[in-house]
Amino acid sequence: MAPGSKGDTALAASSAEGDAIKVFVRVRPLEEGTVLADNGLCLSVLSSNTIRLNSKPEPKIFTFDHVADVDTTQESVFSSVAKKIVESCMNGYNGTIFAYGQTGSGKTFTMMGPPDSDNFTHNLRGVIPRSFEYLFFLIEREKEKAGAEKSFLCKCSFIEIYNEQLFDLLDSASAGLFLREHITKGVFVVGAVEQVLTSAAEAYKVLTTGWRNRRVASTSMNRESSRSHAVFTITVESMEKTNDVMNIRSSLLNLVDLAGSERQKDTHTEGVRLKEAGNINRSLSCLGQVITALVDVGNGKQRHICYRDSRLTFLLRDSLGGNAKTCIIANINPGSRCFGETLSTLNFAQRAKLIKNKAVINEDTQGNVK
């Protein structure tokens, strides 16, 4: 043990271990009826953490924390990706699970399950419903263990981000929500409905309603669901009473279904910031982006960049290089037609692995030693 370690200062900071974003790749099976011209696959899974992309002239090998081949079950995706995150959420950590990939690569299937089924009892249900079950299972177990001293409060919200605007999926009448920061509560959405949950069944209900709102929105207003991000957030608050001292712990679990990552069809609109924009942006009003890129190269000098992060990255600031356990599921379609998008998804996932909890300290080296 290091000298001077007091060990009594309770700081809910994360350890160095586990801060790097975990990246998990899932390969979906080909659509039924796809004709397999010259094998038709652009990749093969070599082991449980490597994948080979049959690019020309040289094939490319990618390594991730885990690679799930086409026959992987929903249950096994859940246990290898989400289980740990839900557990650490019980221990007071924030956690986030993203699904990333082009439209049709299986993001929604992975996160939600097959479409048009409102009950989440069947085997094909995805990560989100399974997380609910597991979370409430853990809560019940905790309660039994600790008795009356410990109580839990779970709340959830469901937000959609489309065109840099926020919508509340639990209140379809609302529009134009804002992001704010609170000194003790972090980033929050002003005016978002927060629903109290007491069981997994209730959570399903909220999820279903919200999801339905999302889809309705996508037809009535000509909004394409794959162009919006959906963020389901659960706040878990535990209260423990010991010797008249109330100990409150709270953490967030974000479950995110990202917009399709494929190249935006209309090059004049702004793409998802998470992905690199196309090579040349034609709209003069995006000049700022070019300049921002120049400033980013800065050499540790003090500078301020006027352009805020996108709404999504702001909302999930803690998950991308902040104080949280984060996992990205990169979904890919093995069809050779999707080669280009698959390559770009794998490249993105590769970069995401490098994101770390960047706790840079403005440490001044001058005048230390006298």
Place this chain on the structure above:
Amino acid sequence: MATPAEWASLCEKFRSAVNLSYVESKKDPETEPYRSKYSARELLEGIKQQLGSEEAEGSPGGVGGGAAGADERERQRAVALAAVEYELGVNHTDTQEYSAGEEHLVKCAQLLEPHRLSRECVSLYIQAQNNLGILWSERDNIKTAQTYLESAEALYNQYMKENGNPPLDSSEHFMDEEEKLTDQERSKRFEKVYTHTLYYLAQVYQHLEMIEKAAQYCHTTLKRQLEYSGYYPVEWALNAATLSQYYLTKQCFMESRHCLAAASVIFGQAGQVPSAEDNETEQDQQDLRQRRAEIARCWIKYCLNLLQGARKLLEDNIGELDPDRQSELKAQQKKEEDEKEEDRKKAVLFGTSDLCDSILAMEEKVSCVFPLDFKEAREVFLVGQNYVNEAKDFFQVDGYVTDHIEILQDHSALFKVLAFFEEDYERRCKMHKRRIDMLEPIYAGLNPQYYLLLSRQLQFELADTYYEMMDLKVAIGNKLEELDSHTIKKINSLAQMAMKYYELFLDSLRSPDKIFPETLEEDVLRPAMVAKFHIARLYGKLITSDGKKQLENMQTSLEYYSFLVDYCEKHTDAVQAIETELELSREMVGLLPTRMERLRAKLSTFT
């Protein structure tokens, strides 16, 4: 040439095609994103066929006008065909059929090649080159894109030098005489085409990592937007302010200041221009206020960098102001004043006459040369502090925690660097106290679960500030005949506070089960080591008359020094990050046991 009726129908077709391409296509349903583009394409193919068939007929409808007339007609036909090829090229690239797009665009350029310096063709030709540049960059072949765009740039320059008359706009090739544009409008559109060339080049250079060149092209793009009034004030101002930050990282203070002054002046226009509906919503007002605060924050960074740059120049090897260096620089600055500045300035100046005057007036409010003494430094500091207040006005802690704290950190940094110029130690101490007063309360309220990084930064900065204050108190005390009890108490309490915050920082690195990491992450390695080292020194500085206590402090100090030494033995890659500290720690680990032995011996003789 075609009969007037035929010609009219061609023009009509062309007009609908353009309308479909650029207006209707925006409303296409998601399921058929290119529907209008495809209809436009059909129309264009039709026009092309009609124009082509005339060629086969040898244009019999032409009025007998001799060879010259025929040449002229042939040329007109070629240009019209080129305009169609151009639209087809853009149409195909827009619908991601790059190979077909390239063919059309190359065809367009070929048709225009012999006439590219003529008033009829120059604009269209440049646009074709622009689009070939975009096309090749989509194919990830930036070098080829660069060639096309640079050739467009060169053509513009050549045309302006040799001809300079407002050229025909690319839309005019299918227009009747009476519809044709005014020279003023032509000029405006042509300049816009060229501005785009420069803007694309800025991006190409950025991709090629020719950062300086990219910045220069961004600067020119901004300049031209201003000249041809093709800008939104707020957007323009933000872009200029952002560009100023680029110049800061390059230590080009004159350019940086110019961008900021222009940003502030142009931003001022934003409020004056009545908006389209003239009923600005509250949200718009809010946005406007935020932008203003963003520009203020760029100014803060400007002042901070200027002061910090000056400090770097002036400090000696222990971080104190070097008077020799100071007088040397003062002499040098006097000599250089105004010399080179003027020339450099002409190259980057924004705006014309009136606008330029307001920008220059704005610039005068703060210097762009390094301040060399307290008085000059204070002037820069005060400007920075004003912007701090302006920025804080919008970025209040309730709602903008991160931004608010970042501004406070800047404010603290301004005080810190100003203190460097202050000679009086007591007054310097008071400046550091101001830093403590602004940072401590905000730190106390901050939840590290959501703001871990900020929280660590504040812990470290608070620790450092207390540490610095303690050093100053020791220096003040050393000048006294004898340390009075008040000073001793002060020194000890400052040291305790510094230790407290260093420990908090180190604790933040622990795992949930409170274990200090075996191996430190790269980004916290140096701060963690410095924290350990400073704590070691602080235990050494604590003043006590109690020998036993003194022995204890030495023992703790030794443990901290040993931590550094042991850690670096286990992790040799850490050595280079903390070389000086490690060396001193090794020395102390060698010395302290002997000193402690001596102290122990002394203590035992008294008991």
